[in-house]
Amino acid sequence: MTTLPDIHKLSLMDVFEAVADPTRRRLLDLLAVEAMPATSIAGRFPISQPAVSQHLRVLREAGLVEAFGSPADRRIRLYKVNPSPLIEMGRWLQPFWQGQLDSFAWFVEEQS
DSSP: OOOOOOOOTTOOOHHHHHHTTTHHHHHHHHHHOOOOOOHHHHSSSSSOOOHHHHHHHHHHHHEEEEEESSOOOOSSSSEEEEOOHHHHHHHHHHHHHHHHHHHHHHHHHHHH
16 A cells, blocks of 8 residues: 655645646646556656656655556556645635635626
């Protein structure tokens, strides 16, 4: 069983910094669909295997990606998305979005 990182121990800034990079966002999109080994992931990007590994490391350290042994071959590490930090980020952003939506609703009502 994979141990999930304690979201409260992770810095929300680390999560924002991790998703700021477009390559890492594409990695998250890919891994949200299915767990994959690093070699398969690297084959889908126009960057080197070491560069992909570096991006995966940043995502792991931010708690956004987990690595675990393949059920078929425990020597192979599979990577998958851990959505917990993204959920926490959404909770943090919610009041900002809600304020904007409330302001827009007020504006629309005033214009009617």
